[in-house]
Amino acid sequence: MSDTRTIKVNGKEIDVDPALTLLQACEVAGEEIPRFCYHERLSVAGNCRMCLIEVAGGPPKPVASCAQNVKDLRPGPDGAPPELFTNTPMVKKAREGVMEFLLINHPLDCPICDQGGECDLQDQAVAYGRDDSRFAENKRAVEEKYMGPLIKTIMTRCIQCTRCVRFATEIAGVDDLGLVNRGENAEITTYLEKAVESELTGNLIDVCPVGALTSKPYAFTARPWELRKTETIDVMDAVGSNIRVDSRGREVMRILPRLHADVNEEWIADKSRFIWDGLKNQRLDRPYVRVDGKLKPASWEEAFKAAADKINATDPSKVAALAGDLVSVEAIKGLKDLMGLIGTPHTDCRQDGAHIGVNADGSRAERSSYLFNSTIAGLEEADAILIVGANPRWEAPLVNARIRKKWLNDLSVDVAVIGEALDLTYDYTHLGAGPDSLDNLGDFADTLKNAERPAIIVGMGVLTRADAPALLAKLAKLAGDTGVVTDGWNGYNVLHTAASRVGALDLGFLPGEGGKSTAEILAGAESGEIEVVYNLGADELDAAKLKNAFVIYQGHHGDAGAHAADVIFPAAAYTEQNGMYVNLEGRVQMANRAYFPFGDAREDWAILRAFSERLGKVLPYDDLFALRQAVIADAPVLAGIDAAVEPTSVDLSKLGSDGSVDSAPFLSPVADYFQTNPIARASKTMAECSATVVKKPLLAAE
Amino acid sequence: MASRKPATNQPASFQWSEENAKWCETQVAKFPDGRQASAVIPMLWRAQKQEGWISIPAMETIAKQLDMPYIRVYEVATFYTMFNLAPVGEFFVQLCGTTPCMLRGAEELKEVCREKIGPEMAINGKLSWLEVECLGACCNAPMAQINDYYYEDLTPENFGAILDKLQAGEHVEPGTQNPNRHTSDPEGENTTLTDESLYDGSMARPIDKLPNSEPAKTE
Ligand code: SF4
Ligand code: FES
Ligand code: FES
Numbered sequence: 061m062s063d064t065r066t067i068k069v070n071g072k073e074i075d076v077d078p079a080l081t082l083l084q085a086c087e088v089a090g091e092e093i094p095r096f097c098y099h100e101r102l103s104v105a106g107n108c109r110m111c112l113i114e115v116a117g118g119p120p121k122p123v124a125s126c127a128q129n130v131k132d133l134r135p136g137p138d139g140a141p142p143e144l145f146t147n148t149p150m151v152k153k154a155r156e157g158v159m160e161f162l163l164i165n166h167p168l169d170c171p172i173c174d175q176g177g178e179c180d181l182q183d184q185a186v187a188y189g190r191d192d193s194r195f196a197e198n199k200r201a202v203e204e205k206y207m208g209p210l211i212k213t214i215m216t217r218c219i220q221c222t223r224c225v226r227f228a229t230e231i232a233g234v235d236d237l238g239l240v241n242r243g244e245n246a247e248i249t250t251y252l253e254k255a256v257e258s259e260l261t262g263n264l265i266d267v268c269p270v271g272a273l274t275s276k277p278y279a280f281t282a283r284p285w286e287l288r289k290t291e292t293i294d295v296m297d298a299v300g301s302n303i304r305v306d307s308r309g310r311e312v313m314r315i316l317p318r319l320h321a322d323v324n325e326e327w328i329a330d331k332s333r334f335i336w337d338g339l340k341n342q343r344l345d346r347p348y349v350r351v352d353g354k355l356k357p358a359s360w361e362e363a364f365k366a367a368a369d370k371i372n373a374t375d376p377s378k379v380a381a382l383a384g385d386l387v388s389v390e391a392i393k394g395l396k397d398l399m400g401l402i403g404t405p406h407t408d409c410r411q412d413g414a415h416i417g418v419n420a421d422g423s424r425a426e427r428s429s430y431l432f433n434s435t436i437a438g439l440e441e442a443d444a445i446l447i448v449g450a451n452p453r454w455e456a457p458l459v460n461a462r463i464r465k466k467w468l469n470d471l472s473v474d475v476a477v478i479g480e481a482l483d484l485t486y487d488y489t490h491l492g493a494g495p496d497s498l499d500n501l502g503d504f505a506d507t508l509k510n511a512e513r514p515a516i517i518v519g520m521g522v523l524t525r526a527d528a529p530a531l532l533a534k535l536a537k538l539a540g541d542t543g544v545v546t547d548g549w550n551g552y553n554v555l556h557t558a559a560s561r562v563g564a565l566d567l568g569f570l571p572g573e574g575g576k577s578t579a580e581i582l583a584g585a586e587s588g589e590i591e592v593v594y595n596l597g598a599d600e601l602d603a604a605k606l607k608n609a610f611v612i613y614q615g616h617h618g619d620a621g622a623h624a625a626d627v628i629f630p631a632a633a634y635t636e637q638n639g640m641y642v643n644l645e646g647r648v649q650m651a652n653r654a655y656f657p658f659g660d661a662r663e664d665w666a667i668l669r670a671f672s673e674r675l676g677k678v679l680p681y682d683d684l685f686a687l688r689q690a691v692i693a694d695a696p697v698l699a700g701i702d703a704a705v706e707p708t709s710v711d712l713s714k715l716g717s718d719g720s721v722d723s724a725p726f727l728s729p730v731a732d733y734f735q736t737n738p739i740a741r742a743s744k745t746m747a748e749c750s751a752t753v754v755k756k757p758l759l760a761a762e
Numbered sequence: 763m764a765s766r767k768p769a770t771n772q773p774a775s776f777q778w779s780e781e782n783a784k785w786c787e788t789q790v791a792k793f794p795d796g797r798q799a800s801a802v803i804p805m806l807w808r809a810q811k812q813e814g815w816i817s818i819p820a821m822e823t824i825a826k827q828l829d830m831p832y833i834r835v836y837e838v839a840t841f842y843t844m845f846n847l848a849p850v851g852e853f854f855v856q857l858c859g860t861t862p863c864m865l866r867g868a869e870e871l872k873e874v875c876r877e878k879i880g881p882e883m884a885i886n887g888k889l890s891w892l893e894v895e896c897l898g899a900c901c902n903a904p905m906a907q908i909n910d911y912y913y914e915d916l917t918p919e920n921f922g923a924i925l926d927k928l929q930a931g932e933h934v935e936p937g938t939q940n941p942n943r944h945t946s947d948p949e950g951e952n953t954t955l956t957d958e959s960l961y962d963g964s965m966a967r968p969i970d971k972l973p974n975s976e977p978a979k980t981e
Contacts, residue, residue: 235831240840241766251833252768252818 065130068143078131082123082144083111085130091146094155094184096162096269097221098126101325102230108162108221110184112154116143122154152188159189165200165244166270167216174212175271177284181219202247208255209748210262210334212279218272220246224264231327232258233464233485248272255752258485259457259733262333266317266326275314277334277745282306282313290654291318293641294332295386295559295634296737299436299458300643301328305336305635305654312336312635312654322437323643329457330749331733331740338743342618344630345659355628360660364674367612367627371402371592371675374610380406380581380590383569384597384615385558386737388639388651389698391664392564393691394679395596398668401677405575406590409564411598412729413579414520415528416554417565420717427697428710430565432459432644433550434515435705440466442551444511446504447477448535449726450519450555453484454733456644459517459555460484474511476504479521479726493725495527498534508542515551516544521726523554532716540712552710556644557729557736559634563642566695585609595621596664597631599738614667616657617738629671631664632657633739638684639664640691640698646705648698766840768818769848776819782808786827798828802838806845814854815846843894848883851890853928855879856907859893862900870918871904878925887929901946902938911936915943 064075069089076085081104083093096108106127113125117136125144133142145151163185170176202215220239225248228237236256240247250256256264264273287306294301294315302318315336317328347363348355358366371379381399383392392409399407410416416430434442439462452460466473467486475488478497489504491497501508508514516539522531538544544551556562571577576584582605584590590609597615603624613625616633636657642648657663662670665687672679681687692699734750735741778786785808789801802824809820816839825835839845846854857875859868875882875891882892899905902914906921913924913936920939927934942949959965 235833238833238837240837242841242843245766251831251836 065133066141067130067133068141070145070147071143073141076130078129080130082113082115082125082128082130082133086113086125086144086146093125093146094188095126096180096184096219097223099223099226099267102223102226102267105222105226108219109158110155110162110188112151112158114145114148114150116145118142122150155188156190159185160193160195162219163189163193164195165216166219167199167201167214169214169217173214173217173271174274174279175217175268179271180269200244205247205249206253206255207250207264207273208257208261209745209752210276210330211256211264212274212276213272214274215247215249215272217270218248219270220248221269222248223267223269224248224273227264227267228256228258230468231263231461231465232256232260233461234258237264257753259330259453260327260461262330263317263327275334277337278314282308287313288654290635290652292635292654293649293651294328295641295651296331296335296740297329297456298556298559298561298644299323299329299456300559300641300647300649301332301458302649303328303332307635307655310655310658312339322435323645323647324458325461327458327461331736331746334745334749335739335743337745338617338739338741339633339635341744342738342742343633343658343661344616344618344622344628345661346630347660348622348625348628350626355625360670363627363629364671367629367671368674368676370610370626374591376403377406378589378591379404379594380408380576380584380592381594382407382411382578382581382596382598382601383409383560383564384411384595384599384621385560386634386739387560387564387597387664388634388637388641389560389563389567389648389691390639390684390687391596391668392560392567392569393687393694394665394668394672395594396567396569397679397690398672398675398677399594401672401679402675405572406581406584407569407575408571408578408581409561409569411578411601412520412524412558413577414523414561415525415532415716416523417568417570419714420529424568424570425714426711427566427646428550428552428708429715430554430556430562431646431705432517432553432555433705433708433710434513434553435645436462439463439515440469441549442466442511442513442515443470443473444504444507444514445473445475445517446501446508446515447475447479447484447488447517448498448519449479449521449523449525449728450517451480451482451484451521451728451730452517452519452555453482454730455519455555455557455728459644474504474507476501476507479519480728494723495531495534495721495726496723498531498538501538505542508538508544511542513549513551514542514544515553517553517555519555519726520557520729524729525722525724525726527719527722529716530719530721533718534716534721536712536715545710545712547709550708550710552712554644559641559643562644562646563640563648563698566642566646566698567691568695582606595625597621597738600736614664615738616661617742619738619741621738629667630657630659630661631667632661636661637663637665640688640701642698646697648701648703650701766843766847769815772818774819776809776813776817776823778809778823779812782812790828799830799834802828802830802835803842806835806839810845814852815849849885850883850892851879851885852888853890853908855889855891855925856894856897857891858895858897858899858903858905858907860896860900862896863904866903867917868904871906871916871921874918874922874925878922878929888931889925889929899946902943908936914938914946915940 065078074089093111095111097105106124111125112122115123205213225237236250290305294303301324302320304316306314319326347358349358349366419425464486477488478491481490585606592610595613599619599621603620606624611625612627613621614629635654639651732754734746740746789804793800805824821835825832879886879889905914915938924934
């Protein structure tokens with residue numbers, strides 16, 4: 061829509077898109093309009109009345125600017141542009157009146173309210189309200205509601221804007237919240253006070269303009285103005301959500317989303333938001349060395365010496381290295397170079413054994429073969445989506461939210477799933493549970509073929525299977541037949557679950573010439589072929605298999621990997637060091653240090669650099685900057701920080717190889733959304749969520 | 763208004779009677795495909811007719827029938843105060859307490875209810891009661907609705923007698939309880955519109971031309 065319409069806002073003439081609301085038009089003109097119920101990403105409710113403005117020539121009363129479009133304005137006399145006013149006495153009086161009404165039943169308990177200091181009601185009462193209230197009667201009070209382990213409710217503070225109801229229904233796709241009763245007795249509640257069963261519930265806290273919905277784990281711990289705010293990147297899944305870590309001293313007090321329209325919009329998943337208590341528990345804060353079968357605290361020197369002696373005494377071909385899911389690109393580069401200097405080809409970043417990054421002939425696969433090529437935002441352009449072997453709701457909640465957004469806004473989009481038939485918050489056709497359905501798509505084959513921009517989402521539930529190459533070959537054929545990859549559109553999407561994975565694949569942290577993969581390294585460790593394993597934060601593997609080998613564990617949590625270790629190098633977690641992460645779309649983003657690591661723990665790259673010196677094989681970089689240059693020299697694509705991913709083509713013929721297919725059904729690798737990594741397993745909040753949301757349906761199997 | 767919360771004791775399930783199940787189908791059929799949710803109010807109403815109140819299982823049954831989330835049905839049922847969320851007596855007295863009735867003695871009637879029945883929403887034998895807002899019969903204030911019928915021009919005496927009779931299972935004629943009144947006519951003789959000529963046709967004047975009787979002009 062290119063035609064614009066001329067309107068006047070406070071006497072200033074501007075041209076705006078007629079589809080805008082008056083509120084948006086006033087914003088274009090640089091006028092701020094107070095609001096409570098209006099939220100850019102939610103439907104318009106128009107029930108708080110805070111956004112009243114005056115429209116000249118319109119009805120002789122204030123107009124709710126969020127609920128009227130520019131195109132519905134009547135022109136003035138002789139076709140003069142319609143005039144809006146936001147600064148007249150009428151508007152001032154209207155705002156004061158609305159504010160006074162809103163505060164009638166509000167408890168005004170700001171001193172004990174967690175929203176204090178960042179409350180829309182507080183701010184707008186100061187800016188637009190009267191100085192006192194004429195209401196002398198009793199205020200009403202509302203009972204608290206149970207909404208699950210993450211959300212604390214003080215419902216007396218609620219102003220019935222229904223943002224939370226709209227968020228739950230529209231974005232999260234769970235019809236759990238509602239506004240019940242009416243008039244003075246109106247209340248927000250979940251159906252019969254059940255927990256809100258969504259992985260996006262934390263966002264309810266953000267959308268609530270007052271202190272009615274607040275964070276339970278954060279309750280009464282800090283005031284917003286005393287926190288240091290660090291903008292960084294989340295690593296709980298491969299989406300790379302933009303977050304802000306609020307810390308006080310060496311303690312993370314809370315985590316909030318940051319706006320990134322192409323990645324997480326302004327939402328984050330619950331695991332990303334409520335993980336922080338896991339950063340304090342089970343931490344490795346000093347080096348350990350195993351003496352007589354027991355891990356004993358040691359100094360860095362002792363730990364380095366024990367590890368270096370062992371490596372120097374071992375044939376390089378018996379040394380292997382594994383990288384975990386939460387480590388930054390720099391750490392992986394450091395480890396890769398160190399292994400290069402030691403001279404071993406046995407390196408792998410795919411601790412889940414995913415068949416990815418390597419072609420059937422053993423050569424390195426092109427980048428687009430392991431990316432989410434359509435991009436997350438690009439899903440909104442797709443018109444048919446096939447999800448194979450993935451549960452996006454748990455593997456990447458914000459990708460799922462995008463699919464839902466597309467599905468909600470576009471009736472013509474068709475979604476189909478091969479794999480587990482789970483509630484994904486949108487309707488889909490369930491084509492089958494296992495690979496057999498790939499040969500028999502039924503009508504959906506035509507849907508894909510006729511679609512202009514079809515997309516296939518391949519989950520780790522496919523790629524981690526033993527028959528993955530054969531499955532990939534089938535998928536490639538399907539993609540080729542249905543035009544998933546065309547000029548200017550690449551709908552071949554791999555849904556990663558590990559934050560570090562794409563970066564590690566970009567760097568080629570994969571088995572070298574004659575090198576062993578994760579499974580082979582583990583088998584080698586059992587059989588004695590591998591004697592030393594350098595484990596950089598890989599905890600999702602069967603650590604028992606490592607017990608015959610000498611394991612150097614570098615990481616931040618005392619989880620599976622550390623228990624199997626002989627030497628532990630305590631490292632910083634993702635909030636404690638600077639680093640780059642590449643998300644599943646191939647977008648490079650910078651994580652920043654929010655506070656210094658605990659105890660003797662050090663940054664990952666610094667540990668590797670220092671260790672290389674003790675080994676006598678010095679890594680050629682002295683600071684992070686030099687290391688980053690080395691990273692970029694190795695993988696030039698990583699130079700473009702936050703560069704949008706261009707749609708590149710993918711050579712489908714190179715995907716997978718022929719072979720026999722096992723007809724067992726696809727299973728998502730994420731069996732418990734709240735327990736996928738060592739930080740989450742150390743978090744009490746996550747354990748509680750897991751107990752309420754994940755375990756419950758099993759107990760109450762209907 | 764008493765606070766409206768679903769009853770603590772809920773039945774285990776809800777079952778439509780055969781006749782009502784059929785009736786529901788006819789209601790759903792009235793609406794186009796994908797718009798079945800529009801039948802929610804008639805169905806809730808029917809469920810209330812069947813059981814006297816709307817239980818949680820009833821709401822859930824209706825939600826499933828209409829393919830609606832439970833909370834959406836729950837919102838509707840709690841919004842309309844005419845839906846009873848807890849069991850009521852065989853005779854459910856909804857006593858108007860809004861201004862006209864209040865001025866004409868509703869306060870005393872409430873006292874009668876409290877005495878003869880008990881607190882609001884408590885069931886005593888065949889009776890329970892609730893204060894409601896204006897029922898639109900202010901010209902016969904004070905009044906109460908008992909099940910589907912209006913009982914008007916109440917006094918503490920005649921109201922008390924009505925309650926006693928209902929409790930005893932006797933029939934009470936609905937309508938005005940003032941023997942000197944016929945429906946909402948004034949007590950005794952009419953005082954306005956008494957001019958005979960209003961009714962004998964003498965006020966009528968012949969009409970020359972019916973308005974809008976000419977064909978529309980074409981330019
Ligand atoms: S709880 Fe918060 S978001 Fe929900 S209606 Fe109340 S004020 Fe609005
Ligand atoms: S913002 Fe317009 S009515 Fe609430
Ligand atoms: S006030 Fe009682 S019926 Fe209107």
